[in-house]
Amino acid sequence: MGTWDTGPFDNDSAADFAGDLDEAAPEAREALIRGVLLRARDATGLLWEAEAAVAAAALIAAQCPGGTPLDPIYGPASPMPAFSPDLRLLAEEALARVAAAGDGPASGWFAPRKSRAWRSHIHGLRSILAPPPHDQEPLLTLDA
DSSP, rough: OOOOSSSTBBBBBHHHHHHHHHHSSSGGGGHHHHHHHHHHOOOOOOOHHHHHHHHHHHHHHTSSOOOOOOOTTTTTTSOOOOTTHHHHHHHHHHHHHHHHHHTSSSOSSSSHHHHHHHHHHHHHHHHSSSOOOOOOSSSSSOOO
């Protein structure tokens, strides 16, 4: 069947990844997610795990402020652990690589409307995952 819609688990590869997460021991799930994100972020050639990386990033975004719960039909049925805070930035970096890949999922949409919806979804996930701005002291203060 391949890809049937634009959601993070709406394709065979991501649905298989959800099955892998369900079959893994609870304490091994974060390592599976970290692994797929690292491989996507660091890929130098074809992005073989792009769809799984999008699914992994969506799982992390679901735990962030502003994140939304995922559809349990195609996503993992098992509860996910509370993820380490460093996965948030890793997920955003992996999504940036997936979105920029000329040979990845970004280029695979034939219907322009679906392509826009997929890109919008990726942009929304990246917005949620982006690190919040740090409060900084002003470098210089001017007295009036």
